[in-house]
Amino acid sequence: MKTRLLSALSIFFIVGCHNIAAREESLYVALGGQVGLERLVDQLIEEIHFDPVVMSHFEDTNWDRFREKQLEHLCLLTGGECQYTGDSMLDVHAGMNVSEAAFNALVNDLQKAMEKLQIPVGTGNRLLAILASMRSEIIYL
Amino acid sequence: MVSVMNSNSFMAVLRRWKFLCRLTIAAISCTVVCSMTHAEGQLLGTAGVGPLEGGSGGGISPWATLAGYATRDEWAATATISKVDVSDFTLNAASVALNYQNRIELSIGRLDIQDKSGGEIIRQNIGGLKVRVLGDLVYDKLPLLSVGLQHKSLIDQDTARAVGAQDTSGTDFYISAARAWLNGPGNRTIFLNVNLRNTEANQLGLLGFGGDRGDRHWLVEGAAAIYFNRHWAIGAEYRQKPDNLSALKEDDWNEVFIAYFPSKSLSFTGAYLELGSIAGQRNQNAWYVSMQAAF
Numbered sequence: 001m002k003t004r005l006l007s008a009l010s011i012f013f014i015v016g017c018h019n020i021a022a023r024e025e026s027l028y029v030a031l032g033g034q035v036g037l038e039r040l041v042d043q044l045i046e047e048i049h050f051d052p053v054v055m056s057h058f059e060d061t062n063w064d065r066f067r068e069k070q071l072e073h074l075c076l077l078t079g080g081e082c083q084y085t086g087d088s089m090l091d092v093h094a095g096m097n098v099s100e101a102a103f104n105a106l107v108n109d110l111q112k113a114m115e116k117l118q119i120p121v122g123t124g125n126r127l128l129a130i131l132a133s134m135r136s137e138i139i140y141l
Numbered sequence: 142m143v144s145v146m147n148s149n150s151f152m153a154v155l156r157r158w159k160f161l162c163r164l165t166i167a168a169i170s171c172t173v174v175c176s177m178t179h180a181e182g183q184l185l186g187t188a189g190v191g192p193l194e195g196g197s198g199g200g201i202s203p204w205a206t207l208a209g210y211a212t213r214d215e216w217a218a219t220a221t222i223s224k225v226d227v228s229d230f231t232l233n234a235a236s237v238a239l240n241y242q243n244r245i246e247l248s249i250g251r252l253d254i255q256d257k258s259g260g261e262i263i264r265q266n267i268g269g270l271k272v273r274v275l276g277d278l279v280y281d282k283l284p285l286l287s288v289g290l291q292h293k294s295l296i297d298q299d300t301a302r303a304v305g306a307q308d309t310s311g312t313d314f315y316i317s318a319a320r321a322w323l324n325g326p327g328n329r330t331i332f333l334n335v336n337l338r339n340t341e342a343n344q345l346g347l348l349g350f351g352g353d354r355g356d357r358h359w360l361v362e363g364a365a366a367i368y369f370n371r372h373w374a375i376g377a378e379y380r381q382k383p384d385n386l387s388a389l390k391e392d393d394w395n396e397v398f399i400a401y402f403p404s405k406s407l408s409f410t411g412a413y414l415e416l417g418s419i420a421g422q423r424n425q426n427a428w429y430v431s432m433q434a435a436f
Contacts, residue, residue, distance in 0.1 A: 121369065122327065132323055
């Protein structure tokens with residue numbers, strides 16, 4: 001019975017939190033605006049450099065350009081007022097043959113970066129969900 | 142091989158089963174799970190914890206996920222050794238599982254219950270096959286959908302025969318669906334799994350298969366978990382059970398667990414189990430902790 005009660009409570013908790021989520025601020029603001037995004041992208045680039053699986057796809061990368069476009073894209077995706085001047089996700093990843101494992105490794109790097117910057121888990125999950133929704137425009141192209 | 146029963150006396154059987162049950166009653170059990178995995182492709186925490194029946198799943202039910210962290214380009218192998226230690230009895234579960242490209246999972250396992258003082262033992266072999274049919278746990282439009290079977294065969298068959306089971310081996314079939322939402326309610330990652338299982342196994346098969354009150358049933362199993370972050374999750378599991386033996390009532394099982402995933406090579410799980418009525422004793426509960434290591 002205790003266990004059933006706990007299960008029921010967890011479900012109420014989950015449903016209850018859903019209403020709070022509806023009133024949330026923009027992800028861009030939650031991530032700390034432009035300054036926050038810059039810190040995140042810099043940390044992500046550092047994580048990528050320590051990740052051979054992901055790094056193998058970035059051998060010829062112009063890191064200054066990567067940083068600039070990544071910032072623009074993240075700003076736009078998270079609800080900031082920016083223009084993304086880079087190529088589409090499909091164009092960027094065409095011919096790269098990014099594997100499922102490499103994609104997941106990048107997600108892992110992003111999670112590590114957010115952990116190091118102590119970004120709240122809920123904020124991080126909002127960003128991960130956006131990245132996840134672009135997966136089909138990234139892998140096996 | 143030690144004989145489980147020294148007579149056909151039903152009371153002796155009942156007493157024996159009560160002893161066996163005691164190992165799950167208010168017991169602290171320690172499960173040590175050692176995994177060898179080739180793959181690190183999947184997200185942390187999506188490989189499940191080591192279920193009693195082998196393969197990938199929670200503590201008391203299999204999940205639609207496949208063993209280890211393999212993606213479509215990889216394979217993974219896991220080896221699991223579990224030990225549950227109570228005053229009079231030991232429960233040992235050992236299994237190995239192979240995951241081929243996140244498509245096919247093969248597992249072979251053994252579930253033993255042993256009386257420490259007498260050395261008497263009930264041993265059961267479990268062979269499992271699970272196939273991912275479609276979908277993905279996290280990313281696809283469709284949830285992860287798998288079908289599986291578990292063939293269970295008692296090596297020590299006297300107890301099952303004595304309590305009136307029809308068979309000493311049997312096969313479970315199940316359909317399993319699982320989904321994880323990265324940004325679920327409350328901006329937390331949540332996981333849900335539902336199984337439909339067709340089975341005739343009494344108490345996971347340790348008391349044989351079928352009985353005077355019936356044999357095959359379609360039963361429901363469910364698991365839900367919420368991740369506080371990618372390292373910590375709490376969850377609950379439910380497993381509907383058959384009740385085939387008029388001599389020994391069998392209840393549905395409930396479980397709550399907390400899991401810690403410091404990395405893909407290590408995880409710890411603690412759980413509280415509510416096993417209901419077993420062998421005439423009501424409200425039987427148990428604690429267990431488990432550790433999973435991957436190399």
